[in-house]
Amino acid sequence: MLTFAAAVFFLIITPGPGVLSTAGVGSAFGARPGTRYVTGLWLGNNLVALAVVMGIAAVILADPRIRAVLFLASTAYLLYLALRIAMAGSKIAFIEAATPPGLFNGLALQMINPKAYAVHTTLFSGFTFLPGNLAMETVSKFLILNAIWIPIHFLWLYLGITLRQLNMSERTLRIINVAMSLSMLAVVALAFGGFLIGRGG
Numbered sequence: 001m002l003t004f005a006a007a008v009f010f011l012i013i014t015p016g017p018g019v020l021s022t023a024g025v026g027s028a029f030g031a032r033p034g035t036r037y038v039t040g041l042w043l044g045n046n047l048v049a050l051a052v053v054m055g056i057a058a059v060i061l062a063d064p065r066i067r068a069v070l071f072l073a074s075t076a077y078l079l080y081l082a083l084r085i086a087m088a089g090s091k092i093a094f095i096e097a098a099t100p101p102g103l104f105n106g107l108a109l110q111m112i113n114p115k116a117y118a119v120h121t122t123l124f125s126g127f128t129f130l131p132g133n134l135a136m137e138t139v140s141k142f143l144i145l146n147a148i149w150i151p152i153h154f155l156w157l158y159l160g161i162t163l164r165q166l167n168m169s170e171r172t173l174r175i176i177n178v179a180m181s182l183s184m185l186a187v188v189a190l191a192f193g194g195f196l197i198g199r200g201g
Contacts, residue, residue: 004127004141008148011119018045018106018113019156025101026160033102034157040106045149046142048110052120053138061117073112 013019018041026034051057061067110116123141130137 023160040103044110
């Protein structure tokens with residue numbers, strides 16, 4: 001069980017569309033819109049986990065065209081974030097938008113996020129700790145997953161809000177923006193490389 005909890009922590013805390021956009025909403029719009037957005041992400045995350053447990057995700061993702069669509073949608077979103085960060089001036093800009101993203105936006109992002117499917121497939125197909133009671137193990141995994149997922153995402157939201165409120169120099173803000181942009185581009189490059197390898201390209 002502790003091994004499973006550790007796996008959940010390290011798989012979730014690594015930067016992906018969910019946590020990076022959570023920080024961005026907090027930075028751009030504050031706590032209330034950020035909380036609505038995280039609620040949408042949370043609902044989407046549990047729906048993806050449920051789809052994995054029920055085997056629905058395996059059936060859908062067996063179609064390479066669907067996998068390609070999900071990959072392109074999530075990669076385009078990551079690239080969009082990286083470009084917005086790189087073009088930002090002297091302000092923190094994880095993500096910019098005219099209106100605050102809400103519950104539906106968070107829900108939709110999780111449903112097209114290949115990382116969410118990969119993470120849940122890894123978590124629910126492995127790390128057996130109650131081999132004699134699959135139902136109880138599955139329920140326990142959901143409880144542990146949410147107990148770790150929720151505070152991690154609110155931590156990212158808090159970091160976004162905090163960065164917005166800090167009185168940093170223009171040079172420091174530019175360095176942060178460039179570093180974030182490069183990190184996002186690295187994620188895009190890794191995702192694209194993995195996609196090509198998966199297609200035998």
